[in-house]
Amino acid sequence: MSGALGHSATLFALTGAALVGIGLYGFVARTHLLRRVLAFNVIGSGVFLFFGATGFRRPDLGADPAPQALIITGIIVALSLTALALALITRYAALSGRSSLEDEAPDDEAPDAGDERGGG
């Protein structure tokens, strides 16, 4: 296994891990629903990048195609989840005029933070 270290696959894996970290911060620290969906997609990209890097964990055997097939499936799943989440968020915004859930304080930097209808 140590042969894989130093290979560019390690760089991909580390980048993937960093993306997971960045996305996780956004997912937990932000309450704006669109930001959370974006954060979900950043984490997802990180996981897929990491997954792709695992396809090269045995350089002597060449690239393993299985992770790529799984990543494509994973992207379709993430896309469907994102589409449903966006549809729900749009509906919720139309019904309540809010961009974050009711018991959570809206993000300070959210562009529409000033438009919040008080409380609800």
Next chain:
Amino acid sequence: MIAVTACLVLPLAAALAAIPLGRRAPRLALVAAPLILLAALAVATEIWRTGPAQLPVGGWLPPLGIALVVDGLSAAFLLTGAIVTGAVVLFATSIFSTPDRETRAGFAFWPLLLAMWGALNAVFLSGDLFNLYVALELLTLTAVALVALDGRRETVAAAIRYMLFALFGSLAYLLGVTLIYARYGALDIALLRILAEPDAPTFVAAALMTIGLAAKTALFPFHAWLPPAHAGAPAPASAMLSALVTKASFYIVVRIWFDVLPVAGNEALAMILGAMGVGAILFGSVLAIGQERLKLVVAYSTVAQLGYLFLMFPLAGSGGEAQPWAAGAWNGGVVHALSHAFAKAAMFLCAGLFAEAIGHDRMDGLKGVARTMPLTVFAFGLAAISLMGLPPSGGFTAKYLLLTAAFAGGNHFFALVMLAGGLLAAIYLFRPLERAFAKPAEGSDITPIARWRQAVPLVLAGAAIALGVFSAVPFDLLRIGRADAAQEGLE
């Protein structure tokens, strides 16, 4: 094993066909449901006769192909899912059938319910960690959509909250799967059982997958999404969500811990799961006592009952040597999941009927319903017996096994919590029952409910009782192809 294929193909094909059929979809569901139930029954009898089976899809063997696997555990969940969903289909025809005009909820319900059935069966039949992920996500998509079905602001908010937990859960699970692949280059459960070793990557992967699945199961402290989501959905959808959707992610945790990676069974992690289960039992039960809406009482009761399931992991022991009580804990946890599925589905359907009869679901409106709807109150009472863990119900058998395992393993604290949970359940379920038998309030207006509709939850509650009376049958079924770790304890 054409029946295995039918369990997957029939519900998914029916879900697709239900979209163009529109208003005729209920009739399609009424035709498809008995067929899928028969297929599940055929799978179970086949397993009963010939033992566990593996079906390589398209003739490709793992690790290249993806195998469907049937053993006693999958057959038991498959059958429970088919009985509950079949009853829900029958029940829902009286709510979401609008032959004269098309409604949004009536149109969306049938494809979603049938696709949910397909996703549940896919979870129970998958023999591959990534296949489980895809099935679980299909399940989440349909479950979130069902929560938002009536489109009110509160239910859309509940669906979004559910969605956020589910998104977190799916990513944590997927990350765990990725780590497993990076470590072993395989995702097939049978292969991993041979390959798995107790090292750091395996342990981290198991922890990530478990946390993700716990968020999807609504295990305390990830429970915040469950009560508004389950209480806000229409009654047939609530029944599916509480009875089966939460069990699907629990089923995967059981698979991971006992079948895939028993070597990762770490005492500390098992104790954390047990502590979360204790939190769920106490927190969910106490909050259930304070609710003034019946559906919220039932939903908080789900939070509490899910806690018992996770006591199975610390109680199955993790001392390293064979432990005679491990099989008891495993059986107890699984039978609890099955009997809770029947009892909770019955209870949500009862709550739906009460709400329809009195026009709202506040507890004070229940006064005197025992006189006008005796069948429904009887069904609610039977389901309550199983939830409280009184004999001769499935809930009693499960709790008895878990308690025995707790005392045998010296885990007296868990035993105390389980006993306290039973007492608290008696309190929160006594409140609606006490009102049901009270004198009717003056001028109360009760819409009559057709007798056959009241019989549907009664059948489900009866199944929860039957699991206790004929407990030898589920035990023999569950014994087929049971993982070694389920008999000897987690290593």
